[in-house]
Amino acid sequence: MQTIRPISFDEVAVLKRVLQVGCSPEPSEAVLASISDLQVTASCECGCATVWFGLKGDAENGAMAAEVCGTWRDQTIGLIVWMDDDQIVGLELVGAGAVGLPDPASVRPYEECLQAPLG
Numbered sequence: 855m856q857t858i859r860p861i862s863f864d865e866v867a868v869l870k871r872v873l874q875v876g877c878s879p880e881p882s883e884a885v886l887a888s889i890s891d892l893q894v895t896a897s898c899e900c901g902c903a904t905v906w907f908g909l910k911g912d913a914e915n916g917a918m919a920a921e922v923c924g925t926w927r928d929q930t931i932g933l934i935v936w937m938d939d940d941q942i943v944g945l946e947l948v949g950a951g952a953v954g955l956p957d958p959a960s961v962r963p964y965e966e967c968l969q970a971p972l973g
């Protein structure tokens with residue numbers, strides 16, 4: 855069992871950016887405003903920076919709301935936001951190994967990563 859903690863400043867910044875870049879239509883003000891109040895209920899056991907916010911932790915992932923990419927230590931990684939209706943339930947990072955949070959400024963549409971050389 856994991857202790858529940860408030861979302862971190864860095865997680866808020868990345869999550870906001872992922873939703874703004876990856877959602878169409880854009881997320882509502884209410885959804886954006888809810889980000890800073892999220893509680894982290896589970897994180898990934900592999901050591902990466904993936905975090906879950908639902909009451910059921912990583913057992914609940916809802917539907918994919920945004921899929922984008924970003925850069926973490928010269929590695930192009932994927933970022934997915936999972937939502938259940940208007941509730942953000944997860945921020946998943948996809949990359950090789952225990953990837954960390956990317957610089958929010960590096961978060962960009964998924965298509966741009968497919969066109970650009972990776973890494």
Ligand SMILES: [Zn+2]
Nearest residue numbers: 898900901902
């Ligand atoms: Zn992981």
